[in-house]
Amino acid sequence: MAAAGGGAQWLDVVDGDVWWAEARPEEGGRLAVVRADGTELLPAPWNARNRVHEYGGRPWLAMGRALYFTHWDDQRVYVRDLDTGAVTPVTPEPPRPQGIRYGDLRPGPDGEVWAVRETSTGPRRTDIERDLVAFAQGETRSLAASHHFLTAPQLSPDGRHAAWLGWNHPAMPWDEAELCVAEVRPGGAFGPHRVLTGGAGVSVCQLEWESPETLLALADPGGWWNLHRVGLDGGLTTLAPVEQELGGALWKLGSRWFTPLGGGRHAVLSSGRLAVLDEHAGTVTTVVPELTEWAPALAVTDGQVAGIAAAPDREGGIVRVDLATGTVTPIVSSAEELPVDYLPVPEERIFEGPDSERIPAYVYPPTNPGFVAPEGELAPYVVHVHGGPTGRNYPTMDLDFAYFTSRGIGVVAVNYGGSTGYGRAYRERLREQWGVVDVRDCVVVARALVAEGIADPARLAIRGGSAGGFTSAAAMTMADTFAAGTVKYPILDLLRWTGEGGETHDFESRYLDSLVGPLPGARERYIERSPLTHAGELTGPVLFLQGLEDQICPPDQADRFVKSLQGKGIPHAYLTFAGEQHGFRKAETMATALEAELSFYGQVFGFDPPGVPRLELQR
Structure with a gap:
């Protein structure tokens, strides 16, 4: 049990290959970054964990031949050159140990990395400030601070806008959270933000840009986290109204319950099970129901859905699913086969x-x-x-x-x-x-x-x-x-x-x-x-x-x-x-x-x- 107590986290697809963070209980719980061919992309002693919200957020991002990651020991962001193996700090050393934390790493424009920054401002555990930041070429600059709690900004396909989620005390993100958008001005600064949807008893738990003018968002104005199309004018359309939970509680920044498949189809998680939402038919159809829990880390590779899935007879492992045939191909299992x-x-x-x-x-x-x-x-x-x-x-x-x-x-x-x-x-x-x-x-x-x-x-x-x-x-x-x-x-x-x-x-x-x-x-x-x-x-x-x-x-x-x-x-x-x-x-x-x-x-x-x-x- 202890050997299997780690497993995969934070899965994504990089240039067609499946990458993920892997917990190593036998190494004190260290998070390595590996890919499907078995290559360890972040070897010891590096540990890709962060303390944002204390539960952590998306801790790694690949851009070209560079792997950006948050390191547990000091909570700084580093970059590893995947050709030479050299590791270089990106953010400055905090004034006190782990006093500044970063999480939910995302690609920005012109080679920048965007993230949430969490800064300890005093002796109490609640003495915390957060803002959205960009870093590149050894410099870190603040982008916005719309709410006390934030997800990292995501850049629109045309590079003109950024969108993120925010909420304030006393709400938790599953109580209410707002989808914000701001113009990205020349030079990279953000203009004033606007709230497109959410808040006032509505929770938004995930967003993705669909086009320069529209976003996709999981929100629950009808009491269930359903998938919506949101226009920059604030227009809101439910793609398939169902009394099913297609989202979840945002405990960890960067969780991903849905991913677009193209042609009006989207891979979603319905109460933890993989399903396909067809917006033209207005349906949500479960696939491979034998896999009874998928982590909120869906990705698409070669037209197939990759993710971390578990079943009554297996612990979580990385699999690929061909949606046309329902064929499940294991990429890696988290544990040895048990009787x-x-x-x-x-x-x-x-x-x-x-x-x-x-x-x-x-x-x-x-x-x-x-x-x-x-x-x-x-x-x-x-x-x-x-x-x-x-x-x-x-x-x-x-x-x-x-x-x-x-x-x-x-x-x-x-x-x-x-x-x-x-x-x-x-x-x-x-x-x-x-x-x-x-x-x-x-x-x-x-x-x-x-x-x-x-x-x-x-x-x-x-x-x-x-x-x-x-x-x-x-x-x-x-x-x-x-x-x-x-x-x-x-x-x-x-x-x-x-x-x-x-x-x-x-x-x-x-x-x-x-x-x-x-x-x-x-x-x-x-x-x-x-x-x-x-x-x-x-x-x-x-x-x-x-x-x-x-x-x-x-x-x-x-x-x-x-x-x-x-x-x-x-x-x-x-x-x-x-x-x-x-x-x-x-x-x-x-x-x-x-x-x-x-x-x-x-x-x-x-x-x-x-x-x-x-x-x-x-x-």
Whole structure:
């Protein structure tokens, strides 16, 4: 599992060849840049990651025989000469380490590179300014700063205009974002920008120039991210109105959910599956449905669609699809082939909530050809809570899940209210209801599996990271369903996880305005829904896993929660990992965390898992 914990990211096509960034867990999570023939275009020690929004943005761009990239260690932009291998810094050294970050690299005019620049202006995590910049020939110049949050500008085919997305607090980009356009004046300066569409409750998550006079944009004025044509006069046409999500939450700048195919046809992602939108017929038709999740990194090469796709029987790998025949050609797989008998096949289920709401989930049953449950014994089950919370689960092979299901523990991945893929109305089920709707939906699914005779009611657990860590901790402190909880790099104190509280980063520092409510009016709600407030009311043991360099969910929160448990007689464990940020990238961390989690469940559920170190629980 740890060896496969990296995989491909940021795929694109360069001169007909497929290139991508590749995470290397065995190299500490380094991002290399490689191409389909196996050539490593960015070797060690270079690491093509950046910290824009802390989640990162498009980190590499090829122009001619030059590879521009952002380097993790100092966050500067460098260029590698692909003929000589020489690497040269493009941007100046920041006044303090990683104090200036760049991301979402795009081609500009006359050999320039355009990007988003993020500048730290003070000691707080929220002391951030952003602008759009151009750099070439050792010089960096500012182009615009229309909003507090921005995507990099894209140049029109005739070079006369630039377009980008922008939004301001307290909105998140999936709440509302504006499509901006500005004239590119002689000398490269931008004129004043105009807003063509978006804002006021409308989200735009991707744009591409179609012609000098029109753009294509994914926007949701009708409650679903659909593909639109946008004129420079602001005219808006929906190319194929469907109640399907063809876009997604813009967590990472440079995500690409659609790409034009020509002739009025476009490759799109419909709730993660590849589809073809035909604007003349007004249809969106799924192709290769067996590939159940595509990363938002679509590209076209030789008339075929290339991308990073996963399925119930395979983790994400790079593939090419011939749309005429439906033929799928693997370019590279992210992992060695595993014995299929050990891999659970996810079952797509819809559970019903107390108000008849539909709760989608995927059930991964215990799966091991060499073992069956003792007579009359039901399986323990773990509810997996995705992060975000504006995220989702997909029905794909997940080696984390297989690690548990191959050892007799079932997993159910819940797309609780607030998840993407089901339209704005479903996302907004969580508006001011975080810690209520998400917990309730997870409890509903767990109890339904018990009622169906699938899961053991005495051996239910819940696990999640980031926002999923919050829901897991909230369920362990404010519900009576789960006997154990695994809480990874969590949010535990809502008041402190704000801009004023100082314990989160700028991008999400106003996220809770919509998830919990605006301050100061909702202050008591923040306190009441914080798992830290109810730490003494845990319904069972908890395992905390935390990266010590996490800027999104810093260790301060887990530190305080664990400290409050000392001497209370509540079994718990707390593992921290040096050099890890938000989410784990090192192979050794992934392995240690999974073995600790298995040992934890074994102690709580009454079995002794062989082959893993015993996790010491504190009281």
